[in-house]
Amino acid sequence: MPIWLDDFLWTYQNVVYALGVNGLLGLSMYVVLSVGQLSLGQAAFMGLGAYSSALLTLKLHLPFAIVLPASTIAPVLFALAIGTPTLRLSGVYLAIATIGLGEVLRAAYLNIDYVGGALGISGIPERAGVVSIYSLLILALLGFWLIGRSAIGRAMEAIREDEVAAATMGVNVARYRLGALLTSAVLAGLAGALSAHVSSFIGPNEYGFEPAVTILSYALLGGIGSPFAPVIGAWILTLLPEMLRGFADLRLVFNGVIIVLAVLYLPNGILPWTMRRRAA
């Protein structure tokens, strides 16, 4: 690694990590929105990944190569439990159920001493890094790119546009929606495990309602015309607060203003370009 790059990473390492992790979270939001569903459970899934991976590392001393894939198990199980009943219905049931999940889990983390209670878990060894974070981000982008340009991508877009017409074309709408939610839980769980293993500390309030809305705003700002859009949205909303450090407490206000402006003036996001939905 050249010295200047080493210096740069050393100085901005937290921002570089956050860009990668938040990119993954943007994609985890993207896949749910791609099938026309609204979930506010991305932060909760991320918290499950973070807590379960931290416990596996600290209490069972498992190697990170096992901890990272294992961090997807708890989010997937919770996504199954919440998605199976709610995704058969159309409407905002998933959004409501996932808000509930976030709050229930926050209360659980706070009150269970085994997971550190209000103090959270500290002293998590730094096992993740630029390579693990960005290779997963690139793999996820590539996967969504390949899936998007196929019958599966067309079916997802069809569901988002008109679920009745999609079903008539032979698309099993409930199955696709559950698949999208499980995929999003996997990505958020991985993002949680990665961020826990670069930041050394996790606490119960990092995965509540507020981060859930922030993750939603990644996709709202970026758009969902292609998998690149939510990642760009995540990067803008990650870098912006760094540049607006002087505003301190007003940073959340900025996030809110950006969401409102994006919804009003950029209904298709900052990157409205729509990918092709076929391979040939």
Place this chain on the structure above:
Amino acid sequence: MTLLRTEALSMHFAGLVAVDAVDLAVEAGSIHALIGPNGAGKTTMFNLISGLMLPTSGRISLDGADITALPAHAHAGMGMARSFQNIRVFASMTVLENVLTGLHSAITAGIAATLLRLPMFRRQEQDAVTRARAALNLVGLAARADDRAAALAYGDQRRLEIARAIAGHPRLLLLDEPAAGMNPAEGAALSDLIRRIRDAGTTVLLVEHDMGFVMRLADRVTVLNFGRRIADGPPANIRRDPSVITAYLGAKVAAKLNAA
């Protein structure tokens, strides 16, 4: 041979009986029209047949197989396709992508084959594109393949819906008011198209308000009124059927016509 059959098919919405014990038999290779005044239950019949609604009672069978409780998405695999009265194209997708979506159940490549771009995936995608372009050719939209569906004029969106429905060569095609909003020239072209679809081996069941259109096109007509079947037969008989005339024009006018 009867391709589609409904037996005593009923659909109740709370107190309203939308479809009341309707028997319907659609012969394979025919163009069969379902007509009736507004609110007669035609679209409800379509929604029951295509699985978007579960009937209160009765039975639906396709080529002898019971499909009464089959979920909507499983109908495509059984060889059934439909269009909608209010156009439901996928506006954000291109014309070609819309038709490719109609071939969804013909593509079996799973997630792994898709991610790895296996030869099977490539072959199926290419086959689908070939079939989709053929369907677009048939309806005369080949030149618009790469335009967004939202950019098409109303009549073209209707033709796109038909292309999307016939791309997979369904055994049974349900058309819900395909001629709505069309001028006589467009209507005549649509009649030609529906005949060509029938000649290519697809049985057609259509709901239509335009009587002239139906009488010229259909091999057989079933008439519904207030959810009940009031007549069934070839168009020439239906035209003279007193109960049909009464249903459409009211008893007074029908009596006057008889007297005249």
